[in-house]
Amino acid sequence: MTKTYITIIAIAVAVIIGYFAMPSRYFIDSVFPLHGDASVDAYDDTYDGGSSQVAFTQADSSLSFSCTLGGEEGQSAWCGFVIDLRENGEERYRDWTFVDSVILDLYAEGTDEVLMKIWTYDPDVTDTLKARTFRLLMKEIPLVAGRQRISIPMEQFYTPEFWFNDEHVDPSLIDRHQETVARVEVAPGWNHPRGKKFSLKVHEIAVKGLSNFSFGVVMFIMLGLMIVAIGRTHSYNKENETQKTESDA
Template structure:
């Protein structure tokens, strides 16, 4: 019995030692600079009769985007910047299972807030031919004038009520689907004034996190060792009780 416990303790100690010796399993995926077939483009409301104006310039290391929402209040106004990470019709989505934060290195003027939207493939809802049926995860990001580095916890991104209403989705279908990120979008904040130009220069946009796979494996092994130890103790106690109950000759 003692030998069994010594073996179990030795295995547990070896597992912990190996785990502590492993390097951190950091995860990082660049939205910008572009890689792995991703594309980026600007959009506006002109195709729907709007008057918003945009400009867009892309280099290997920076992206410059500016927009001024149309002043005609009888029409809706919108503009934005869209990163397609899915390689278009190939529908090869980015796996952000281990992402815990989005890091923005940017410079801005003319706005105190932007909306950052992450669109993920939801097998219960999404029709790949209809972009708005991808699940929307959104967060309002406050800005200050000039260059800044912003780290935003990914858990703060939420699916707004209007997405459920617009796409007629049951609110109980609330899984985030971080393993299937298709697009990342930047748009003006809710209160962006019409007729006021705002500009956004991106230096980098990165999704970061730490994989907990190794920790999960360790916990699984430790649980197995605990079950073995408990089972062996129970077996030993039962044998001891049976021997004690035997009549003495």
């Protein structure tokens, strides 16, 4: 019996060590460079009478974006770029259930912060014809001048209070819906001054997470070992009871 337990423990330890040594236990989903049916586009406020100026170019391995927010006092100004992750623009989304971090590799000039926004489909709220009804997960990302590689824990992305107010959403609906990511957006930071140009050159945006396949295999093996151990214990106890009964008789 002791040898059986030692063998089971040895197998479990070997499985755990092997799991942590696996290079494939993490997955990476690329947001940019684009793959599949993903697309990217820039926007500004000119259609709404604003005067923000945007320049945007995309290559296979990088995208360049610059913006100067309009200087009119009393009028809102905005700009940014959006990466649409849906397949053919349809209601098929990226599954980031197991994502634990967002990775950025970019060059920045003229700004010390950008807002990164992840928009997810929320079945309780989202009207697919109204972009802002997708649930907003947002994070303020500090930048320095020059090229930098940044990793942000996914748990730091939050749904801001203004989204609940603007879309008249019950604040008790707090599910993040990481299994239905529709698009990723980058916009100027909250305090970026009007009339000041900032530039970004994005080399990579990606997310990293724990592979549910590898984890599932490990859990399946551990469950099997647990069943064997319980079965062996039950069998051992039954044998002892039988022997005790026979000896008493």
